[in-house]
Amino acid sequence: MIEVHVIDVPEFRPMVETQRNNPDVTITGPDKGYWTLSAPVQIVFSRKEMKMKPAVWYGIFTGGLNGEIAEWGRDEVRVVGTNRPL
Amino acid sequence: MTDTLGTRDDASSAASFNDAMGVGRGDLTGVRHASEDGVKLSLNGVDHTARPTWKLNETVEFYRDILGLPLVHAISARGWGPPGHHDFLHFFFEAGNGATIAFFYYIGSERPERYVPEEHHFYFATHTAWAVETEAELIEWKETLERRGIKVSPYTKHEILESIYFTDPNGYPVEVTRRLRETEQIDEVDAALTMQAAMEVETESRASGRLMPDIDTVWRRKARLVSDYKAGPQ
Numbered sequence: 001m002i003e004v005h006v007i008d009v010p011e012f013r014p015m016v017e018t019q020r021n022n023p024d025v026t027i028t029g030p031d032k033g034y035w036t037l038s039a040p041v042q043i044v045f046s047r048k049e050m051k052m053k054p055a056v057w058y059g060i061f062t063g064g065l066n067g068e069i070a071e072w073g074r075d076e077v078r079v080v081g082t083n084r085p086l
Numbered sequence: 087m088t089d090t091l092g093t094r095d096d097a098s099s100a101a102s103f104n105d106a107m108g109v110g111r112g113d114l115t116g117v118r119h120a121s122e123d124g125v126k127l128s129l130n131g132v133d134h135t136a137r138p139t140w141k142l143n144e145t146v147e148f149y150r151d152i153l154g155l156p157l158v159h160a161i162s163a164r165g166w167g168p169p170g171h172h173d174f175l176h177f178f179f180e181a182g183n184g185a186t187i188a189f190f191y192y193i194g195s196e197r198p199e200r201y202v203p204e205e206h207h208f209y210f211a212t213h214t215a216w217a218v219e220t221e222a223e224l225i226e227w228k229e230t231l232e233r234r235g236i237k238v239s240p241y242t243k244h245e246i247l248e249s250i251y252f253t254d255p256n257g258y259p260v261e262v263t264r265r266l267r268e269t270e271q272i273d274e275v276d277a278a279l280t281m282q283a284a285m286e287v288e289t290e291s292r293a294s295g296r297l298m299p300d301i302d303t304v305w306r307r308k309a310r311l312v313s314d315y316k317a318g319p320q
Contacts, residue, residue: 009267033272034272055243056245062280065306067309
């Protein structure tokens with residue numbers, strides 16, 4: 001299971017908003033200032049869809065990532081589950 | 087404790103450069119935390135930052151004549167204090183809200199090789215960032231400086247700041263920035279958790295004789311800390 005924690009501030013809120021219609025992603029929160037996105041297999045984020053500037057994009061998982069970055073690009077990132085220690 | 091300096095020691099009592107400048111050992115073993123003595127020290131913003139310059143004319147021309155910052159104070163003095171100190175000029179440009187940017191010009195010295203600017207992010211980490219209040223002011227800074235012939239970076243939107251960058255004739259990086267929003271309680275909470283995660287990873291990396299591997303490792307530790315934080319007391 002992947003978990004992506006998203007700080008509930010304007011710069012990062014699009015990470016939540018753009019997953020609202022994704023049936024594979026469960027959204028909880030905001031709880032004590034954090035949203036949590038969880039998914040069994042993968043979560044994909046699109047920079048353009050989120051209208052995120054590069055300086056924010058490169059810090060996209062600053063809220064915490066229980067998962068692993070499988071693909072990383074300028075416009076799309078795909079995270080998958082991991083067994084690596086947190 | 088009295089509230090005046092009185093007969094307390096001044097710079098003339100220092101026996102060495104390190105004593106005169108308060109140069110520490112870089113080791114915090116045995117140093118007490120603020121929480122241990124209950125004294126809460128406070129600050130009221132920036133008074134000045136200072137760098138050395140070996141280009142007196144260009145520095146004054148750039149800050150006073152091109153940027154338009156008032157030259158508000160200048161010290162000219164014989165070298166004093168530590169042995170070998172050059173005669174010097176120390177001069178200050180007003181940067182708003184009581185802050186100044188200052189320079190030292192050491193007379194009769196040549197710039198050592200290690201002070202030559204480098205095109206590297208380590209070098210650019212040391213910079214001065216000035217605040218403006220509005221988007222219109224930021225645009226005015228960029229467009230005016232460009233019209234005056236200064237090369238200015240594109241606008242860069244960070245998380246809570248939007249900035250432009252340029253360099254002075256010494257090669258020193260300067261930033262003009264505006265706050266995009268006020269920080270909230272959650273920003274402080276999040277900063278504490280991010281830094282806790284990174285500090286834990288640094289400690290563990292050091293213990294195993296490695297460098298910190300990547301930010302992903304910090305993000306995974308942060309995930310655990312955020313989970314614990316959310317599960318903790320409301």
